[in-house]
Amino acid sequence: MTGVGPAVVVEQLTKRFGERTAFADVSFEVGYGEVFGFLGPNGAGKTTTVRTLGTLIAPSSGSAVVAGMPLNAENGPAIRARISIMPESPGLYLRLTVVENLQCFAGLYELADARGRIERALRAVNLADRAQDLCGSLSKGLRQRVALARALLNDPAVLFLDEPTSGLDPVAAREVHELITSLRARGVTIFLTTHRLEEAERLCDRVAILNTTLRLVGKPDELRERLFTKKLDVRVRTPLDDPGQVFGALPGVQGWDQVSSGYLLAVSDPDLAAPAVARALVGADADILSIAESRHSLEDVYLELIDEDVEARRR
Ligand SMILES: Nc1ncnc2c1ncn2[C@@H]1O[C@H](COP(=O)(O)OP(=O)(O)OP(=O)(O)O)[C@@H](O)[C@H]1O
Secondary structure, X not given: OOOOOOOEEEEEEEEEEOOEEEEEEEEEEEOOOOEEEEEOOOOOOHHHHHHHHOOOOOOOEEEEEEOOEEOOOOOHHHHHHHEEEEOOOOOOOOOOEHHHHHHHXXXXXXXXXXXXXXXXXXXXXXXXXXXXXXXXXXXXXXXXXXXXXXXXXXXXXXXXXXXXXXXXXHHHHHHHHHHHHHHHHOOOEEEEEEOOHHHHHHHOOEEEEEEOEEEEEEOHHHHHHHHOOEEEEEXXXXXXXXXXXXXXXXXXXXXXEEEXXXXXXXXXXXXXXXXXXHHHHHHOOOOEEEEEEEOOOHHHHHHHHHHHHHHXXXX
């Protein structure tokens, strides 16, 4: 499942539909074995990127390498043999059973040892005991798992999952998360588009934020650091008489704000600043309730960027 070099390389890729630009000038790389999150608002170009990298539509300009092969019409069949796409809507034959659906797709792929592959795929998604059920009788969550089994039939090196938990309840979504984690453990490279930011934060090694153009790529922690200053959240039983005197002269504390719950301190390194802050509070006779690093979520990062875009469009 692994290869030499990155699993996906995208360089200045652009897709236009007539006058409309779906995405423009997008460049990034995905390493083998990585879970790569692709985030962005509605209409940002995520699905079109997946369809382009999945060889379903041709880019307007730019270049890409997918599963080690340059993306072009000639390599289409070879790329398709090494990747899978699980689209947002599973598109199963509802009057056929689970196993009949998989047989049908194994036939289309002309896969050798279809029976063994189907058994393994069903086991991988914990559906072996539902093989004879009609797909039409399955819940949305189970249908999604059948679609995932279908995507696993060809043992893909790169798996594109387009909104795999869209419309699922929290339990069904968690099951899909566990499946993604187990696929990653098997070395499958996963390209995951999602609107669920907590899902991206939990599952992805790195994320990209797209809004027609690529806004940021990195590990969630790096993106937080790039966009936000670090903060210490300080809570005390009663407000300080003179917070400026307590926090003002502390090394590593760049500024402070009084908030309803206490004080938010801008710091260069929370681990270094916290003990000094604690000592200063004790020196000021304050009753400390807690001192903790205030963490920005990936959602904060996302909203900061997308809001910037909305503001820029208004100007
Ligand atoms: N076949 C097509 N013809 C014309 N325009 C298209 C086509 N497919 C997509 N688009 C346009 O390209 C843009 C990006 O669409 P895309 O579906 O890739 O966004 P998305 O990020 O996946 O959105 P969502 O999160 O809502 O699924 C949209 O403006 C869309 O209308």
